[in-house]
Amino acid sequence: xxxxxxxxxxxxxxxxxxxxxxxxxxxxxxxxxxxxxxxxxxxxxxxxxxxxxxxxxxxxxxxxxxxxxxxxxxxxxxxxxxxxxxxxxxxxxxxxxxxxxxxxxxxxxxxxxxxxxxxxxxxxxxxxxxxxxxxxxxxxxxxxxxxxxxxxxxxxxxxxxxxxxxxxxxxxxxxxxxxxxxxxxxxxxxxxxxxxxxxxxxxxxxxxxxxxxxxxxxxxxxxxxxxxxxxxxxxxxxxxxxxxxxxxxxxxxxxxxxxxxxxxxxxxxxxxxxxxxxxxxxxxxxxxxxxxxxxxxxxxxxxxxxxxxxxxxxxxxxxxxxxxxxxxxxxxxxxxxxxxxxxxxxxxxxxxxxxxxxxxxxxxxxxxxxxxxxxxxxxxxxxxxxxxxxxxxxxxxxxxxxxxxxxxxxxxxxxxxxxxxxxxxxxxxxxxxxxxxxxxxxxxxxxxxxxxxxxxxxxxxxxxxxxxxxxxxxxxxxxxxxxxxxxxxxxxxxxxxxxxxxxxxxxxxxxxxxxxxxxxxxxxxxxxxxxxxxxxxxxxxxxxxxxxxxxxxxxxxxxxxxxxxxxxxxxxxxxxxxxxxxxxxxxxxxxxxxxxxxxxxxxxxxxxxxxxxxxxxxxxxxxxxxxxxxxxxxxxxxxxxxxxxxxxxxxxxxxxxxxxxxxxxxxxxxxxxxxxxxxxxxxxxxxxxxxxxxxxxxxxxxxxxxxxxxxxxxxxxxxxxxxxxxxxxxxxxxxxxxxxxxxxxxxxxxxxxxxxxxxxxxxxxxxxxxxxxxxxxxxxxxxxxxxxxxxxx
Numbered sequence: 001x002x003x004x005x006x007x008x009x010x011x012x013x014x015x016x017x018x019x020x021x022x023x024x025x026x027x028x029x030x031x032x033x034x035x036x037x038x039x040x041x042x043x044x045x046x047x048x049x050x051x052x053x054x055x056x057x058x059x060x061x062x063x064x065x066x067x068x069x070x071x072x073x074x075x076x077x078x079x080x081x082x083x084x085x086x087x088x089x090x091x092x093x094x095x096x097x098x099x100x101x102x103x104x105x106x107x108x109x110x111x112x113x114x115x116x117x118x119x120x121x122x123x124x125x126x127x128x129x130x131x132x133x134x135x136x137x138x139x140x141x142x143x144x145x146x147x148x149x150x151x152x153x154x155x156x157x158x159x160x161x162x163x164x165x166x167x168x169x170x171x172x173x174x175x176x177x178x179x180x181x182x183x184x185x186x187x188x189x190x191x192x193x194x195x196x197x198x199x200x201x202x203x204x205x206x207x208x209x210x211x212x213x214x215x216x217x218x219x220x221x222x223x224x225x226x227x228x229x230x231x232x233x234x235x236x237x238x239x240x241x242x243x244x245x246x247x248x249x250x251x252x253x254x255x256x257x258x259x260x261x262x263x264x265x266x267x268x269x270x271x272x273x274x275x276x277x278x279x280x281x282x283x284x285x286x287x288x289x290x291x292x293x294x295x296x297x298x299x300x301x302x303x304x305x306x307x308x309x310x311x312x313x314x315x316x317x318x319x320x321x322x323x324x325x326x327x328x329x330x331x332x333x334x335x336x337x338x339x340x341x342x343x344x345x346x347x348x349x350x351x352x353x354x355x356x357x358x359x360x361x362x363x364x365x366x367x368x369x370x371x372x373x374x375x376x377x378x379x380x381x382x383x384x385x386x387x388x389x390x391x392x393x394x395x396x397x398x399x400x401x402x403x404x405x406x407x408x409x410x411x412x413x414x415x416x417x418x419x420x421x422x423x424x425x426x427x428x429x430x431x432x433x434x435x436x437x438x439x440x441x442x443x444x445x446x447x448x449x450x451x452x453x454x455x456x457x458x459x460x461x462x463x464x465x466x467x468x469x470x471x472x473x474x475x476x477x478x479x480x481x482x483x484x485x486x487x488x489x490x491x492x493x494x495x496x497x498x499x500x501x502x503x504x505x506x507x508x509x510x511x512x513x514x515x516x517x518x519x520x521x522x523x524x525x526x527x528x529x530x531x532x533x534x535x536x537x538x539x540x541x542x543x544x545x546x547x548x549x550x551x552x553x554x555x556x557x558x559x560x561x562x563x564x565x566x567x568x569x570x571x572x573x574x575x576x577x578x579x580x581x582x583x584x585x586x587x588x589x590x591x592x593x594x595x596x597x598x599x600x601x602x603x604x605x606x607x608x609x610x611x612x613x614x615x616x617x618x619x620x621x622x623x624x625x626x627x628x629x630x631x632x633x634x635x636x637x638x639x640x641x642x643x644x645x646x647x648x649x650x651x652x653x654x655x656x657x658x659x660x661x662x663x664x665x666x667x668x669x670x671x672x673x674x675x676x677x678x679x680x681x682x683x684x685x686x687x688x689x690x691x692x693x694x695x696x697x698x699x700x701x702x703x704x705x706x707x708x709x710x711x712x713x714x715x716x717x718x719x720x721x722x723x724x725x726x727x728x729x730x731x732x733x734x735x736x737x738x739x740x741x742x743x744x745x746x747x748x749x750x751x752x753x754x755x756x757x758x759x760x761x762x763x764x765x766x767x768x769x770x771x772x773x774x775x776x777x778x779x780x781x782x783x784x785x786x787x788x789x790x791x792x793x
Contacts, residue, residue, distance in 0.1 A: 009391060009392050012088075012391050013084065013391070013393075013394070016084050016087045016088060016391070017084070019059065019060060019087050020080050020083050020084055020087070022060045023060050023063045023064050023067070023083055024080070026060065026061065026064035027064065027067075027068075029064075030064050030065055030067070030068035031068060033068070035072065035144075038065060038068060038069060038072075038144075038145075039069075039144060039145055039146050041061070041062075041065045041145070042116070042145050042146040042147065043146070045058050045061070045062060045116050046116055046118070049116060049117060055090075055113055055114060055116065055117060058113060058116065059087070059090060059113060062109070062112060062113045062116065063083060063086060063087075063109045063113065065112075065145070066108055066109050066112045066113075066141065066145065067083070067109070069141050069144050069145050070105065070108060070141050072144070073140045073141050073144050074105075074137075074138075074140070074141060076102075076105055078102070078105055078106065078108075078109070079102070079396045080396075081097075081101065081393055081394055081395065081396045082101070082102050082105060082106040082396075083106075083109065084393050084394075085097050085101075085103070085106040085371070085393045086106050086107070086108075086109035086110050087110075088369070088391040088393065089106070089107065089109075089110040089206055089369040089370075089371065090109075090110040090113055090114065090369070091369075092367055092368065092369050092388060093369060093388060093389050093390065093391045094210045094211075094369060094370040094371065094372060094375045094379075094382060094388050094389070094390045094391070095369070095370070095371050095372075095375075095390075095391055095393050096372060096373065096374070096375040096376050096390055096391065096392045096393060097371060097372075097373065097393045098373050098395050098399070098525055098529070099373050099493065099522075099525035099526060099529050100493050100525075100529025100530045100532075101393070101395060101396060101529075101530070103208065103371045104134050104137065104138060105138070106371065107123055107134075107138075107206050107208075107371065108138050108141055108142070110204075110206065110369065111123060111142075111173050111206065112141075112142060112145060112147065112173070114203070114204040114367065115142075115147055115172040115173050117203070118172075119200075119201070119203035119204070120169065120170075120171070120172065120173075120174060120200060120203050120204070121172070121173050121174070121203065121204045121205075121206075122173075122174045122175075122176060122181070122202075122203075122204070122205045122206070123173070123174070123175050123176075123205070123206045123208065124176060124177060124178050124181055124205060124206070124207045124208065124213065125175065125176075125177055125208045125209070126177065126178070126208065126209045126212060126213060127177060128153040128177060128180075129468070130177075130208070131151060131152065131153045131175045131176055131177050131180075132151055132153060132175075134175050135149055135150075135151045135175035142172065142173055147172040147173060148170075148171040148172045148173070149171055149172070149173050149174075149175070150167060150168035150169065150170070150171030150173070150174040150175070151168065151174070151175050151176070152165075152168045152169070152174055152175065152176025152177070152180045152181065152184065153176060153177055153180050162195070162196055162197075162198050165184065165198040166198035168198075169184075169198055169199050169200055170200065178207070178213045178217065178358060178361075179222060179328075181361065182222040182356055182358070182361050183222060183224060184198075184199065185199065185356060185361060185364075186222065186224050186354040186355070186356055187224065187354075189354065189616045189619065190224070190353070190354055190721070191623070192623075192714070192717060193623055194623050194624065197623065202364050202365045202366070203365065203366065203367065204365065204366075204367040204368075204369075205362065205365045205367070205368050205369070206369050206370060206371065207362065207368070207369070207370035207371070208370070208371050208372075209371070209372055210370025210371060210372040210375060210382070210388075211370075211372045211374055211375050211378050211382070211518055212372070213358065213370075214358060214359075214362065214370065214382065214385070214386060215378055215381060215382070215385075215594075215595075215598060216516075216594075217358060218357060218358040218359055218385075218598055218601065219594070219597050219598050219601055220601075221355050221356060221357045221358075221601070221605065222355065222356055222357070222358075222361075223331055223352045223354070223355045223732065224352070224353050224354040224355070225329070225331070225352055225353065232286065232290065232333070232336075234286060234287060234290040235290060235293075235294070235333075235336050235337060235339075235340040235346065236340055237274075237290075238287070238290035238291045238293065238294040238337075238340075239294045239297075239337070239340045239341060241270065241273055241274075241291060241294070242291065242294040242295055242298055243298075244273075245262075245266060245269075248263075249263065249265055249266075250262065250263055250265050250266035250269055251263060251266045251295060251299075253299045255549055258300055258597075260295045260296060260299045260300060261292070261295070262279075262291070262295070267279055267280075270291060274287065279291075289333070289737070290333070290337070292737065293332075293333045293334055293336075293337035294337050294340070294341070296334060296337065297334060297337035297338045297340070297341045298341055301334075301338060303342070303441075304317075304439060304440040304441040305317070305439045305440070305441070307338060308324065308440065309342050309344060310324075312344045312345060313344060313347075314335065314338045314339050314342055314344060316328050316329070316330065317440070329347070331352055331732050331736075332352075332732055332733050332735075332736040334736070335347065352725075352728050352729045352732040353725045353728060353729070354725075354728060355608065355612075355728055355731075355732065356612070357601055357602070357605045357609075359385055359386070359598075359601070359602050359605065360605055360609045360612075362386060363386060368386060368388055369388065370388065373521070373522055373525045374518040374519075374521045374522055374525075375390040376390045376392050377517060377518055377521075378390075378518060381595055381598070385598075385602065395530075395531070396530065396531070397530055397531025398531060399528050399531070400505070400528055400531055400532060400533045400534065401505070401524065401527050401528025401532075401533070401534040401535060401536065402534070402535045402536075403524055403535070403536045404535060404536065404537045405580075406513070406538045406539070406540050406580065406583065407422075407537065407538070407539045407540070407573045408540045408541070408542075408573055408574045408579045408580070408583070409539070409540070409541040409542075409571075409573055409574065410541060410542050410558075410559060410562050410563065410567070410570075410574065411541055411542070411543060411559075411563060412541050412543040412544075414541065414570065414571050415511075415539050415540070415541035415543075416445070416446075416449065417571065418539060418571070418573070419435075419446070419509065419511055419539045420446075420449050420450070420453065422509065422537065422539070423435060423450070423455070423481065423509060424453060424455065426507050426509075427455055427479065427481055429503060430478050430479040430499075430503060431500070431503040431504055431505075431506075431507055432475060432476050432477060432478065432479065432480040432481070432482075432496075432497070432500055432506050432507065433480070433481045433482070433506075433507045433509055434475050434482050434484065434494065434506060434507070434508045434509065434526055434527070435457075435481065435482065435483045435484070435509045435511065436484050436485070436486065436508065436509070436510050436511065436523050437483070437484075437485060437511040437512065438485070438486065438511070438512050438514055438515075438545070439485065440461045440485060442511060442512070443459065443461050443483050443484065443485055444459075444461070446483050446511065447459050447483050450481065450483070455481055456481065457480075457481035457482060457483055458471045458474070458475070458480070458481070458482045458483070459482075459483045459484070460472070460482060460483070460484040460485070461483075461484065461485050471484075472494060473494070473495070475494045475506070476494040476495050476496045476497055476500060476506050477497035477500070478497050478498070478499055478500055478503075480497075486514065486519055486522075486523070493529055494506055494526055494527075494529070495529075496532055501532060501533055504533055504534070504535060505527060505528065505532050505533035505534035505535065506526065506527040506528075506532070506534045506535075507527065507534070507535050507536075507537070508523055508524055508526050508527045508534070508535070508536040508537070509536075509537050509538075509539070510523055510536070510537070510538035510539065511538075511539055512538070512539070512540060512541075512544045512545075512546065513538060513540055513544065513546055513583055513586075513587060514546075514587075515546065515587075515590045515591075515594065516587060516590060516591045516594065517587050517591070520538070523536070524536040540583060542555055542556075542558065542559040542579075543559070546583075546586050546587065546590060547582065547583065547586050549586075549590070550585070550586035550587075550589040550590050550593075551582050551583075551585075551586045552582060552585065552586075554578075554582075555579070555582045600748075600749070603749045604735050604749065604752055607731070607752065607753050607756040607757070607760075608728070608731055608756070611727070611756075611760055615720065615724050618720065619717065619720060619721075622713050622716060622717055622720075623713075623717070625709070625713070629709055629712040629713060629716060630705070630708070630709060630712065633695075633712060633771075633775070636768050636771055636772070637688070637691050637772060638684075638688075639768060640768050640769055640771075640772050641683075641684045641687050641688060642684065643765070644659065644683075644687075645680040645683055645684055646680075649678070649680075650678065651677040651678060651683065652677055653672065653673065653675075653677050655677070656672060656675070656677045656683065657672055660672065660687075660690070662773075663769070663772055663773050663776060663777070664687060664690045664691070664694075664772075664776045664777070665690055665694070665776065665777075666777070671686075672686075690776070691772075691775075691776065694775070694776050695775070698711065698780060701780055701782075702780065702788065707788065711778075711780065711788075711790060712775065714774075714790055715771055715774035715775050715778065715790075715792070716771055716774075718770070718774050718792055719766075719767050719768075719769075719770030719771040719773075719774050720767055720770075722766075722770055723763045723766040723767045723770060724763070726763070726766070727759060727760065727763045730759050731756055731759065734752060734755055734756065734759075735752065738751050738752045738755075773793060774792050774793075777792075777793045778790055778791060778792045778793065779791045
């Protein structure tokens with residue numbers, strides 16, 4: 001094995017290597033055990049943990065045991081480099097292991113070790129297929145050693161009960177996806193009582209394709225939606241208005257900032273177009289919001305890049321893999337704005353009822369680790385965000401792949417033709433080709449060109465994932481040509497067919513440089529797996545999105561000057577070093593922009609994270625009866641009474657009667673007419689008497705203190721949930737529109753924090769008022785079979 005990387009990495013590998021030697025020392029001893037003796041090590045390990053040993057104390061023996069179990073059950077004996085990766089994973093690092101080095105088998109060792117505590121170990125993959133496949137392939141090893149395995153992903157038509165989810169997370173080892181885990185966390189914290197909760201406290205997690213999940217996918221929070229809004233009729237008129245705008249004069253699109261807004265001329269035009277006095281007046285808030293949504297739909301979201309239209313539906317795309325994100329929708333009305341733009345039926349605009357970012361989700365784990373082929377170049381951000389360093393694990397065999405310098409052209413037609421010529425040349429000698437583009441539409445252009453050339457090929461994009469694994473597996477066969485979008489997290493190795501190695505192995509051909517260099521290296525890594533030969537070649541032109549956005553004025557000026565076919569060097573690649581530097585700098589700027597967006601997500605989420613923790617902890621305390629509500633209820637009612645009187649010093653009989661009907665009692669209160677509504681103490685005493693009378697009646701009906709406590713718990717939980725749902729939705733809306741204030745030289749984060757705090761304080765008051773209504777206006781009915789049923793207003 002050849003060590004590589006920084007001095008720190010080499011020192012870390014040396015330390016890990018000593019543990020590998022100790023694991024190897026037990027190889028013969030483990031091989032000499034019977035199946036029963038090997039499996040009996042699991043309860044023995046658990047007894048030692050119970051007696052005070054740590055998981056670190058058990059690492060060497062546990063790894064040696066699982067290694068031997070893998071050999072017996074799967075016929076696979078982990079290489080030393082896989083044991084090295086497994087040690088790094090246990091130590092809370094991200095193991096950088098190249099494609100084809102066997103990350104799935106590597107994970108079995110730390111998962112087994114950390115599951116011995118009985119607190120559970122979770123492996124998070126990038127998609128449902130991989131979660132099921134890895135659990136199915138590795139499950140027999142754990143079961144041989146006496147551990148249970150759960151799979152946290154289900155088909156869309158499965159009827160999943162709470163008991164099913166509870167079994168998944170009660171298993172010693174759970175395989176799931178980042179989205180399934182996130183949504184399960186949110187769903188668990190929406191449970192109304194203990195019977196509906198299924199998660200146990202997080203303990204240890206391994207994140208596969210760690211940089212893709214923890215960084216690239218972490219710019220968008222996970223959101224559960226519900227409670228549809230009344231459908232707005234402003235989407236169509238706002239869309240029509242935006243189509244009439246003149247770029248630069250009436251609106252500006254800042255591509256680098258991903259912002260679009262009306263200019264002064266645009267505001268004046270809007271006011272004339274809609275015949276209104278002030279677009280920013282309170283009466284026209286919704287119209288203003290819909291205009292901004294339409295602007296964003298038309299200028300910030302691109303068809304076949306950010307979304308596709310299938311079966312009269314707008315479906316979002318994963319910008320890393322080109323997959324359709326089934327069941328995922330944009331919030332705050334932007335999805336409906338896209339549907340209006342594309343002329344498809346509008347879906348229901350729903351409220352956000354719960355939200356969490358990947359940063360918040362994974363930082364809840366006391367122990368977090370990960371695996372990826374490209375983590376080192378993002379190590380600083382991974383340490384800053386998740387406190388996980390990256391350890392580069394050497395390959396088992398030396399990498400034989402040849403990475404050729406980029407072929408750079410001025411125009412897109414030149415690049416297309418050069419790429420096609422190169423693919424044709426490779427195909428003529430039967431060398432398999434993986435042609436990878438950054439977007440669905442570019443992949444389809446190449447597909448049509450290949451058809452015109454008579455070159456048979458497979459296409460793997462968002463529109464064709466049904467046979468994904470099969471297409472990828474066949475991509476290494478003699479003469480195969482596969483056109484695909486980004487392959488990060490596809491999870492299926494491309495193995496070379498007979499005779500391919502002699503031709504030079506798999507050829508990875510990139511049709512552009514991607515938004516960050518990690519994706520480029522992931523693509524290159526598809527060739528040259530486990531010491532196989534292979535090559536990678538990227539084709540670039542000055543019209544590529546990366547260079548248009550981040551190439552700089554010099555490159556753009558060069559393109560404007562040479563964007564014609566009369567050049568002497570038309571069709572020839574550019575040789576100047578400045579073009580290679582421009583590509584490198586463009587990628588760096590793109591990566592900086594993406595990192596800045598992730599930091600912004602973290603900053604915006606900080607306020608919501610703190611609020612979410614408080615609310616979820618309060619809900620858990622209520623659900624698990626950690627709070628004596630009977631004592632607190634009197635205080636809540638007195639606070640609400642006092643606030644009402646303080647806020648209404650000039651109260652009339654009519655206003656007081658309305659307040660009583662809305663919050664205390666539907667019954668006609670004849671004695672109200674005798675009360676002086678401006679006597680605050682008299683009003684408080686009167687409302688207090690209504691409360692005491694109602695509570696005494698309900699206690700008499702429920703008979704026991706425990707049943708009354710259960711009723712009060714439900715009343716409080718419902719009030720919290722209603723107010724929290726409104727708060728989450730408010731913050732999602734606020735997050736969408738606060739960034740535009742940067743145009744007015746105002747700090748978006750400070751604005752968000754200020755309004756978020758104000759909103760939270762208002763929510764606390766709404767919770768108390770909701771508790772009063774729920775206690776006073778609810779109806780309890782006795783059911784011979786189910787006990788008591790409570791109906792809230």
